[in-house]
Amino acid sequence: MAARLAIIVSTSAGSDEKKGLERRLEEFFVSRNRDARIWVANSGDEVPDLARRALAENADLIAAGGGDGTINAVASVLAETGKILGVLPLGTLNHFAKDLGIPLDLEQAAQILVDGMPARIDVGEVNGRIFVNNSGLGLYPSIVHGRETLQDRLEYGKWPAFLWASLSVLRRYAILEARLRVDDRELVRHTPFIFVGNNRYQVEGFNIGARTTLDSGWLWLYTTREIGRLGLLRFGLRALLRSLRKDKDFDMMRTKEIVIEARHSSRLRVATDGEVIVMQTPLYYRIRPGALRVMVPNTKVESRGSAIAS
Structure with a gap:
């Protein structure tokens, strides 16, 4: 049936x-x-x-x-x-x-x-809120918040609003001061952004932002060291040219759980799949392996084998 x-x-x-x-x-x-x-x-x-x-x-x-x-x-x-x-x-x-x-x-x-065929994939979670793609702190949620404000109040189109909000946020260029606990490591970072992916994201080349799997059972954390506006521009250029220097330009690590505390704020704007809400810190991230069944093309299931859900 x-x-x-x-x-x-x-x-x-x-x-x-x-x-x-x-x-x-x-x-x-x-x-x-x-x-x-x-x-x-x-x-x-x-x-x-x-x-x-x-x-x-x-x-x-x-x-x-x-x-x-x-x-x-x-x-x-x-x-x-x-x-x-x-x-x-x-x-x-x-x-x-x-x-x-x-x-x-x-x-x-x-x-x-x-x-199609059903497959099981992972979801990420931050303070009880699910994300299927990613969650971000710092510049990105500020840009999205600004874009939504321009769209709602001034009736800008989505892309003009996004561009104007990006320029406004970059002019202010606030640095996020955060303490991160990742497994048995503790990191203190002054950074323009923190990005948490549900499974691994490609961070170099012209296919930046793509994932090849959604069922590995891992979160991936990405964050830069403290850099200014020009440094952020150079970072983006090196990413496109596939010349990023891990541990010098940025941190990239896989984990099951992450705890993030802001050093000077008890509340942060947090983006989850492009939607922005304000959350109380600390932020508790975790992966929920195989928590979601999703219909995918037969060829996608066959190429991943173990992803098939009965």
Whole structure:
């Protein structure tokens, strides 16, 4: 028997475009002889509630249609439940979908909900909040917060708002003073950013930010030593040219748990999958191996073998 399918769509498109998207999905699944219940969220706040509703109605496969923030919201509800997450990439960057090998074309991605295979992947967690991609401190959450403020108050487009917020944050260029406990090591860092990845990220070359696996059972920590604006620019250039010097330019290590304390603040802005909230320190990070089942292309499962979930 085919799995009961629920789809939660959250997109910034206008109401007419949302209705058009809903119709396209309905027609697609009717043509595949699949019964799919489709909900369109009017705001990001509705997404977790709809995911919990789909769980209560005993859907086996619950798909998130949107960007990484939408996928995070549904994944946070489904982790450890045994239910399967589906992914319809409708966002700007779609990092999670790309790392899973899911096509960015809507119809091709929807086809995976019909004939894909479930795999188990890890999720990261910080102070009880799940992330499927990464979590960041320092410059990045400040930029995202500034971008959201410009979008909400001044109605900037996403990319102009991001560029303006980046320039504003770089002008101030605040340094984060933090104490980190990583396994049996303690580090004190004055750094513009701290980045925690759910599994290992590529940090050099033109494919920066990609992951080849999501089921290794490890968090990866990345942070620079204290550098100024020009030093940060040089760091980015060396990353593109594949000439970073580990232990001189930055720290990169794998771990199961991380504890981060800010030396001069009890509260920090924390980004998780592109969403920013303020958290009380210390921040407790941990990996939750195999906590999430997700539908992926058959070829992706076959290439990783052990990722298949029965």
